[in-house]
Amino acid sequence: MNEIFLTLYVLVWPVVVLGVLWVLGRAFIKEILQARREGRSLI
Amino acid sequence: MAPDGAGLYQLGGWTIIGLLVLFYGGTLLMTLFISKKNENADSYMTAGNNVGFGISAGSMTATWIWASSMYASATSGYTYGISGPIHYGLWGALMILFIYPFGKRIRAVAPKAHTLAEVMHARHGKSSQLMLAGSNIVGSIISITSNFIAGGALITLLSPFSFNQGILFIGGGILLYSLWSGFRASVLTDAAQVFAMLGAVVIVIPVVFFAAGGTDMFVTGAANLTPQQSDFFSSDAFLNQGAPYIAAVLAYAIGNQTIAQRLFAVREDLIKKTFITATVGYGATIIGIGMMGVMALYAGIVPLDGDTNKLIPQMAATYLSPVLLGIFLIMIIGALSSTADSDLSALSSIVMTDVYGQNIAKKGEANPKTMLFIGRITMVLATGIGLYFASKQLDILDLLVFVGALWGALVFPVIASFYWQKVTNRAFTISVLAALVVFLPVRFAWLRFDGTVGIMVDVLSVIGIGVVLGLMAFGFFGLKVAKIVAAVAIVAAAPFSIGFLHNYAVLSGSLVAYAVSTLVCYFMCFRNKATFDFASIARTIGDFDTRSDTADGQIEELTTKKQA
Numbered sequence: 001m002n003e004i005f006l007t008l009y010v011l012v013w014p015v016v017v018l019g020v021l022w023v024l025g026r027a028f029i030k031e032i033l034q035a036r037r038e039g040r041s042l043i
Numbered sequence: 044m045a046p047d048g049a050g051l052y053q054l055g056g057w058t059i060i061g062l063l064v065l066f067y068g069g070t071l072l073m074t075l076f077i078s079k080k081n082e083n084a085d086s087y088m089t090a091g092n093n094v095g096f097g098i099s100a101g102s103m104t105a106t107w108i109w110a111s112s113m114y115a116s117a118t119s120g121y122t123y124g125i126s127g128p129i130h131y132g133l134w135g136a137l138m139i140l141f142i143y144p145f146g147k148r149i150r151a152v153a154p155k156a157h158t159l160a161e162v163m164h165a166r167h168g169k170s171s172q173l174m175l176a177g178s179n180i181v182g183s184i185i186s187i188t189s190n191f192i193a194g195g196a197l198i199t200l201l202s203p204f205s206f207n208q209g210i211l212f213i214g215g216g217i218l219l220y221s222l223w224s225g226f227r228a229s230v231l232t233d234a235a236q237v238f239a240m241l242g243a244v245v246i247v248i249p250v251v252f253f254a255a256g257g258t259d260m261f262v263t264g265a266a267n268l269t270p271q272q273s274d275f276f277s278s279d280a281f282l283n284q285g286a287p288y289i290a291a292v293l294a295y296a297i298g299n300q301t302i303a304q305r306l307f308a309v310r311e312d313l314i315k316k317t318f319i320t321a322t323v324g325y326g327a328t329i330i331g332i333g334m335m336g337v338m339a340l341y342a343g344i345v346p347l348d349g350d351t352n353k354l355i356p357q358m359a360a361t362y363l364s365p366v367l368l369g370i371f372l373i374m375i376i377g378a379l380s381s382t383a384d385s386d387l388s389a390l391s392s393i394v395m396t397d398v399y400g401q402n403i404a405k406k407g408e409a410n411p412k413t414m415l416f417i418g419r420i421t422m423v424l425a426t427g428i429g430l431y432f433a434s435k436q437l438d439i440l441d442l443l444v445f446v447g448a449l450w451g452a453l454v455f456p457v458i459a460s461f462y463w464q465k466v467t468n469r470a471f472t473i474s475v476l477a478a479l480v481v482f483l484p485v486r487f488a489w490l491r492f493d494g495t496v497g498i499m500v501d502v503l504s505v506i507g508i509g510v511v512l513g514l515m516a517f518g519f520f521g522l523k524v525a526k527i528v529a530a531v532a533i534v535a536a537a538p539f540s541i542g543f544l545h546n547y548a549v550l551s552g553s554l555v556a557y558a559v560s561t562l563v564c565y566f567m568c569f570r571n572k573a574t575f576d577f578a579s580i581a582r583t584i585g586d587f588d589t590r591s592d593t594a595d596g597q598i599e600e601l602t603t604k605k606q607a
Binding site for chain 1: 090095100104230238249252257258262320323327328331337
């Protein structure tokens with residue numbers, strides 16, 4: 001199988017994980033700030 | 044760092060202690076920020092049913108990623124070649140995705156529930172509740188033990204410490220931060236652990252790839268693969284790894300209290316968003332880690348002691364620098380801790396709700412303080428049992444075969460119970476037991492399967508294929524589409540399966556369990572005139588602990604509980 005395809009096949013997953021980290025990180029920070037604004041526990 | 048006997052590099056004793064203190068100390072510190080002097084018993088189990096998207100999606104992702112799933116994905120890549128990690132990680136991810144439509148229904152029917160078994164009690168009665176709760180308990184004990192074993196083995200491989208010292212560090216660390224605040228601590232620390240885990244994955248995979256030779260590895264190592272291993276559409280990988288796992292998609296999701304707990308905890312309007320994000324996060328992480336197995340195959344690496352479970356630590360110790368090896372250690376410790384703390388919370392919820400709340404305490408008189416005490420004692424006992432099994436290095440995953448079959452047998456009766464008024468406790472119980480009775484001889488080949496018996500097993504397996512795909516379609520598209528999907532699947536699979544499928548015992552065993560429980564449950568129920576008011580479940584299941592607490596946890600009011 002083409003080695004370029006295999007290289008992309010191996011390296012695409014960390015990129016997707018990075019995207020998930022970005023989404024989760026933004027949401028997590030937003031929730032921390034909102035909890036602080038409302039003066040309540042995060043959970 | 045000093046090279047060990049196998050030519051791998053190890054971290055020093057003090058380095059390991061420093062990393063573990065940093066990890067578990069930081070986690071404990073997080074939980075101290077949210078701990079209350081007087082925890083609420085319901086929040087101890089479901090965090091107030093109002094958790095936001097970031098925390099719940101992070102927690103669901105971290106919980107479903109466990110050390111064993113990382114090792115198994117790499118093993119699949121090493122064994123089946125380039126499609127191996129897909130056949131492990133993709134179907135494992137779909138377990139999260141396919142449960143959410145059912146989760147929305149369960150949540151609508153029982154918004155204040157703590158466990159799925161508790162809802163079964165309200166719907167049917169004790170026998171179905173205890174079947175589900177019992178399978179949940181065994182599954183969580185297996186998971187805790189398996190994670191302790193993975194952690195102990197990793198510490199043994201990468202440090203001078205012994206296996207038993209390793210599992211004591213890990214078991215003690217997890218118990219320390221989970222004990223006081225229960226599920227609240229588990230969810231919050233999961234969300235933090237997922238950043239450590241996923242961050243490590245982003246760094247470790249490319250570094251190992253380039254250190255192992257990069258693109259050239261695929262040219263020079265191509266001869267190490269068989270034609271099946273280098274085929275992206277390998278039938279070998281599909282039949283031995285992919286298909287049994289597709290069959291397990293709904294079973295593992297229904298049978299796992301850690302998923303149910305998050306379904307009850309997340310804000311109701313965020314269920315879909317949370318579970319789709321966790322599906323992508325889990326899938327990409329586990330498939331990505333599985334690529335280390337594929338790289339090992341191309342690089343011609345032979346697993347230490349012939350044990351493919353040592354493949355990931357071996358690759359890390361071969362190709363990573365000392366700093367990155369420390370990050371790798373945190374990744375695995377994060378994976379096993381986030382799952383083990385979720386299993387501890389799941390076990391404490393089951394014992395608090397299904398054992399004490401509904402079967403020991405008098406109706407309507409469960410004491411919240413007693414519940415909390417029981418929940419904490421359960422965590423201590425479960426950790427002790429996990430450490431005992433792990434220290435004996437029992438091959439406890441064999442038990443998962445039985446538990447997996449029980450979960451498969453439970454899928455149709457559990458799901459049908461939330462939608463179909465006619466399902467009775469008797470049909471539920473008998474259908475599950477009948478499925479187990481048929482599963483055992485098929486899975487362990489106790490009979491000769493040539494001739495008529497083999498054909499009968501194959502016919503049941505084909506019906507099982509229809510049931511699995513039909514139920515998956517039902518969650519998203521409703522009954523009409525589900526019937527069409529099931530019928531098309533049966534007609535399409537029959538010519539390729541009958542006379543052939545019984546040769547794959549793992550796959551046909553689980554398909555037969557699905558088919559028998561569905562057929563028995565359906566034929567026992569379709570004629571009866573029973574009706575059931577689903578709205579009665581929400582009236583039956585409520586909070587155990589109606590004490591309101593202030594921000595610092597001081598009790599304001601001591602009216603105990605209202606559960607009917």
